[in-house]
Amino acid sequence: MSIHSPEFVKLIQAKTDEVMQRTASGVRATITFKALHAILTSYQERRPDKNNVYVLMISNTNLSALQIDTLSDEIANMLDRALHTCNHIEIDSKVSIIQAASKSFSDSSKARLTYTEMSRSDGMSIFFFNEDGITTFVEGYDDGRTIFFEEAERKAYRKKKDISEIEDVIVDYRSKLKEQNTYRKFFVPKVTLIRLFGKKSYNANKHLLINSPEDAFRDDLLAFLSEKIRATFNFGREFLLESENRLDIWTEDEKGKFYFIEVKWIGESINKNDNEAGTSYSSNYIRKNAVRQVLGYINELIRDWKKTVKVGYLAVFDARKVRDGDSLSDISQATFEYDLAPFRAYFHKIPDFIVDNIHPN
Amino acid sequence: MQKPTSDDVRPNIRGDIVTLIDLALSIGWEGVREPSISRILYLAGVLYSFMYSDKRNPFSEHYHFSVEPTGPYSNDVKSSITFLDSNEYISRIKENIYALGTNPLPHISTLPDHEIKKQWMKTILYILGTYGEGKIYEFVIRDPQYQDNMERNLISEINIGPDNESLRTLNQFKSSFEESLGTKAKQIDANKYLELYFEYVFSKVLKGEIKL
Numbered sequence: 399m400s401i402h403s404p405e406f407v408k409l410i411q412a413k414t415d416e417v418m419q420r421t422a423s424g425v426r427a428t429i430t431f432k433a434l435h436a437i438l439t440s441y442q443e444r445r446p447d448k449n450n451v452y453v454l455m456i457s458n459t460n461l462s463a464l465q466i467d468t469l470s471d472e473i474a475n476m477l478d479r480a481l482h483t484c485n486h487i488e489i490d491s492k493v494s495i496i497q498a499a500s501k502s503f504s505d506s507s508k509a510r511l512t513y514t515e516m517s518r519s520d521g522m523s524i525f526f527f528n529e530d531g532i533t534t535f536v537e538g539y540d541d542g543r544t545i546f547f548e549e550a551e552r553k554a555y556r557k558k559k560d561i562s563e564i565e566d567v568i569v570d571y572r573s574k575l576k577e578q579n580t581y582r583k584f585f586v587p588k589v590t591l592i593r594l595f596g597k598k599s600y601n602a603n604k605h606l607l608i609n610s611p612e613d614a615f616r617d618d619l620l621a622f623l624s625e626k627i628r629a630t631f632n633f634g635r636e637f638l639l640e641s642e643n644r645l646d647i648w649t650e651d652e653k654g655k656f657y658f659i660e661v662k663w664i665g666e667s668i669n670k671n672d673n674e675a676g677t678s679y680s681s682n683y684i685r686k687n688a689v690r691q692v693l694g695y696i697n698e699l700i701r702d703w704k705k706t707v708k709v710g711y712l713a714v715f716d717a718r719k720v721r722d723g724d725s726l727s728d729i730s731q732a733t734f735e736y737d738l739a740p741f742r743a744y745f746h747k748i749p750d751f752i753v754d755n756i757h758p759n
Numbered sequence: 760m761q762k763p764t765s766d767d768v769r770p771n772i773r774g775d776i777v778t779l780i781d782l783a784l785s786i787g788w789e790g791v792r793e794p795s796i797s798r799i800l801y802l803a804g805v806l807y808s809f810m811y812s813d814k815r816n817p818f819s820e821h822y823h824f825s826v827e828p829t830g831p832y833s834n835d836v837k838s839s840i841t842f843l844d845s846n847e848y849i850s851r852i853k854e855n856i857y858a859l860g861t862n863p864l865p866h867i868s869t870l871p872d873h874e875i876k877k878q879w880m881k882t883i884l885y886i887l888g889t890y891g892e893g894k895i896y897e898f899v900i901r902d903p904q905y906q907d908n909m910e911r912n913l914i915s916e917i918n919i920g921p922d923n924e925s926l927r928t929l930n931q932f933k934s935s936f937e938e939s940l941g942t943k944a945k946q947i948d949a950n951k952y953l954e955l956y957f958e959y960v961f962s963k964v965l966k967g968e969i970k971l
Contacts, residue, residue: 407939417936417955418943427951429885433786436888440787443891470787532889 425458425523425536433466434473438525438532441474449529452485453501453513458521463491488522514538558628561651567626568713568748574622575753583618584611584717585755586668594673604755605719606675607667615715615751616646616661623647645695655708656699662688664725664750665717684714684725689732689745696741707744716750724750768821772839773848774870775800775821778877779884780849780859786888790858793840794829795892798899801831803876803883804919805904809929810879810949812921817872819920826908830899831917882950886957898957903928932956 425431434456442448454477456464472493480487484498503509516522518538526533526540534541559567574580584607591600608614616633624631629649648658662684669676692712699705714725726732726747776796783791791799804818824831840857843849847860867873887895899905904924908917918924933952937944947955 407935417940418946422946429881432885432889436786436885438787439889439891443893444789467785470785474787531891 423537423539425461426534428462430461430464430466431523431536434461434464434523435525435532435534437466437470437473438527440470441477442527442532444474450481450485451526451528452481453487453527454525455486455488455516455522456490457488458523460489460491461523464493465491469493510540514540559626561627561629561649561655561657564623564627564657565748567623570626571619571622572751575751578756580618581753581755584608584614584715584753586672590668590672603675605665605717607663607665607717609668609670609672609676611663611667611715611717612646612661615663619659619661619713620647643691643695651708654706656705657708657711658695658699659711659713659748660688660692660695661713661715663715663717665715666719680718681722681725684712685732688712688714689726689729689747690734690738692745693734693738693741696744697738700741700744709746710741710744711746711748713748714750715753717753717755721752769835769839769842771817771821771870771872772835773843774864774867774873775876775880776836776839776843777848777859777864777867778873779880780857782877782881782884783888784858786884788888788892790852790856792892793855793857795895796840796857797824797833797836798830798895799880799883799887800833800836801899801905801917801919802887802895802902803880805902805917805923805925806883806929806953807879807919808921808923809926809953810882811875814875816919816921817876822919824917824919825915826905826913826917830896831905882953886954890957929953929956 438454476489476493476495477487480495480498484500486501487498488496490496503512513524513526513535515538517524517535517540522535524535526535585604586606586608588600588604591603591606594600595603620631620633623629627649629651631647631649633645633647645658646661648656650656662679664679664681664684666678667676668674689712692710696707696710699707699710712726716725729742729745729747779796779799780791800818800822801824804816804822804824807816807818808814821835822833823835824833826832840849843860843864844851844857847862848864849857850860852858887898890898900909902925904917904919907913907924908915929952932955936947936952936955940947
């Protein structure tokens, strides 16, 4: 993007409110606020423990009375001392501590909301320190330098795996599929089965999936990957392919390498009226249709979207009542046009995700 | 190749260096690294006319910078630092880091343009200070005028006068804002544009999203 380009103008347009608020803020524009911000930045740079999370607050009235030119040492000494025992500190115009406490929030959004509200309603200027630097809250707005206001969330984020470890994460997903809270949302509830098949026969039909279960499978896998991998997983919308299909799950790493997962299922689902068995798919569907579809997507992404495709996965949820092995244990079992053969190199079939309705409600 | 400097401007450069160090100490820096002195003075010079378009640029009259891998280089700044250090107007507290010395620099407030340059350096330093001294190098080597000299492999003096590449870019940045914000843009003054420039453009530039 160039500074002269329409994209840059659009970028500013999208941020009009933010820009206007930032520039309209009387407090941020003051030399005292800027100097205090610079002093605190310098202080934070010198601290060896940059991942320490703490907050300095000062009312805007006290801020305006701060004799900032001579206070940098006093501010540093005050913080050094106060941080031994506290992480939320409010000072007055003489850099004396008005109140100090140890606080934590259950999550970042609550913390952010609290600081925003304090800056708006209580007239406080708030400096939030963490390893991203200093995020300021003034007159109801923050300057967006960090997204982590709660340290546990950053730690959880750090524990996330890199996208290159996606296949390890997929292995972990198999365990989750055995949890009742996970698998039961894919199947027809017990109450419906009893209504349809009676108390004696419902057990023989507990393998029936909900109507159109593909969305539930996709959403569950998407949520799991997002929780475990440091990447933004998306579905659909932005990739309406020429074939008018949408990618189920996709992401790009920081180098622009593209990953996607096509989600399919085999087994039997209930019809849309919830009154009898509806659609069913077998391994044949995977071998004759799904592989061709994934290879076609890879072709379109490389050719039309100019994407550097790393891998296109085919994930199949297997909810069959009777199983006869993996839906595709080898790509030689699949049929597809000769033109698509070069894209096999980018294709990977994940061994079937087995889903069983062991304890229907 | 840098122009030789007359002895007349050396007191101005010395005064600027002492002022700059004094301002940096006031925002909690323990001192200023020698390369940062040149870099901040360069940015102050190259961006001066954006803020004071109707005034002559005293920095472009006093400073002659050339491109070096570590940033803008000026013989006069180098020799002024040596002079100030040897006369204890400034003091080297660590390798390459200078704080104020034991002797106050005489007649500093009577130097030409002293007050306006001091206020301008304060503006620049407070903006840079919110990013930290470590970021200044990135700002400088991505500065459009500096880039221009680098890309064209120009060994001649870097233009910090009123027609420099950085000002052109900054004015285009302003035009883009005016185009997208319409009449609301009138509420943004030059000082705020400068902050937005550093904040929006440089943060995006550093992330590789915008080409200047």
